[in-house]
Amino acid sequence: MVQTSTELIAGILFLVALVLSAEYIIRKSMRLSEATGFSGTFVGLTVLSIGTSLPELFTNVVASIEILTHDLTPEIGSALAVGTSIGSDTFQQTIVLGIVALLGTVAVSKEFIRRDIPLMIGTSILVLLFALDGTLSRWNGAVLFFGYLIYLYILYQRQREENMKHQVCMDVREVLADVFGIMVGLLFLIISARELLFIAKDIVTTSGIGASFLGVFVVGAASALPELSTALTAVRKKQYGTSVGILIGSNITNPAFVTGLGAMISGYILPNAVIFADMPAKIITGFFVYLFLRNLRLSKKEGFSLIAIYFIYLVLRMRYFPLDVFT
Template sequence: MNAMVIVLLIAGLVLLVVGAEILVRGASRLASLLGMSPLIIGLTIVAYGTSAPEMAVSTLSSLSGQADIAVGNVIGSNIFNVLCILGLSALFTPLVVAQQLIRLDVPIMIGVSGLMLLFGADGVIGRSDGVILFLGAIAYTLFLIFQSRREKNAEVEAEYAEAYPQAGNGSPAVWLINLAYIGIGLALLVLGSRWLVDGAVTIARAIGVSEIVIGLTIVAAGTSLPELATSVVASMKGERDIAVGNVVGSNIFNILAVLGLAGVVAPAGVNVADSVLRFDGWVMLAVAVACLPIFFTGNLITRWEGLVFLGYYVAYTVYLILDSTQHTSLPIFNTAMFAFVVPITVLTLAIITLRELKTARDRNR
């Protein structure tokens, strides 16, 4: 492995981030010119646009026969989105969580995470599975548009209007410029994903780490950079729904649309590694389930909860490295995590949840 491989990997990541930004900018302005409300633009085009790197990488990986990178990218991105992005965002400022996320979107995220494990139980996400998932993405998008048209919260509407202002009527030159943005963004995404996948595969083979681990870590973190930038900046600006909703929406989109499309285009489906079915897929599901008690305890993600999220992401990454290298300290690490850290966390969450439920019940009396 030479320095050019590292350069290729970094250049691929840069092109993915820049391409996603350009694509979102052009698509958002065109949507605004077509009269779409800022809220719909934020919930659909921007949320999906930040997941464009995952779609580009997973689709290309599936077509190239690197299914481990495709699946690892989706699962790793979903874990990274919740543990790292929400954790880091909450450290800047506690995040207020909208009721719709708690009552609807997070349960949907949990449901599609379980559905992905169910479809992959036979070791492959086949074409029929991919079609079902992708149709689910279309249905979810239509539902978001329907819900956004019923939005009555003036604060939420103002927040999105500030982030994605209406462009008004544009001249033909404005239309052409924004169409060019979309075209350039798509081209950069395709080129960046190719460079990233090639670099990741080369590195995995050179250091003896499996492609699934590379997909779960380097590729997943790299393709999640748009979500990271969006949520952290939104949290610093106090834009609560954009910061949290971007993560939850992207996770749902990753499974339904990204993995669904990968399953549709792959000639023999997308193979799901045994390690995903034994461990990583369940971590993704557990992370999704963990959002419920944390989200509805005071409708707030506090700084200490953000720190817990970050700590778990570090622990998960350490486990992947120790497991892939079969390090001698792996048994000690597993014992510490599963005998002490995880049970203490679950117990703490249970106590906080019960206390919150009791408080809510007392208020309603």
């Protein structure tokens, strides 16, 4: 009992360290991105979406490496890594977007509705199709990862002609200081992600809790806190394009870049709960986001509905898929 309590406290501390390290890197990255002059939506879809996905990214990468070195079993490592990515996405689509709608304004452009949200849903559907055989292979991961790089390149090409209009000058010393700060933050991320995974493994093996459940609703939800913090900051500054761009961009980054990279390293073995509950739930919530945003705004009533959807999903998941079963 004492050991379990100690592990829980240590797990919470490393989870906090993971989130704080990501937020520190985001602040430094934002300062550097200001020197490029890119639009708020572009920064949200790229720099911030990748920055806020760093907890999920390092959880996946470290888990994949530990799977290869046999420090984590493929079943536990895969369930924790993919569960964290999906859990963060679903939390963002429902809780985070709902809170942003309740506290501020969610407004998007027609191009955003036509391009980015369908891409978010389509990426999730592609991951589900890949996973129907119970695995995400290295080949599947490569398709997702390089597809994401193509997406970034297309976004960059669309913004390149406009980015010179809003550039902010920075001193070379400031740039070097921010780059060094980012490197230090990345080091803390690696350490925190590794320790958190081993603590999660111990909790799974001693308590009987499903690794995917822990990944989706504990590590995944906590990993979405940088998105919540950054989105609320954007709302306070009335940067509405940035706030939504962060959330939708992160929901493209996680399945394509994060899960894709992890699968490229080791491949993943997925439990039924992830394939038949978590992935479909993420796709369904994505469709709700699309339907609610068709009029280019998200009302407070719709924001509350998204929050309610998350708790309905949580109850159904606990009721019908409490444990990890592999077929």
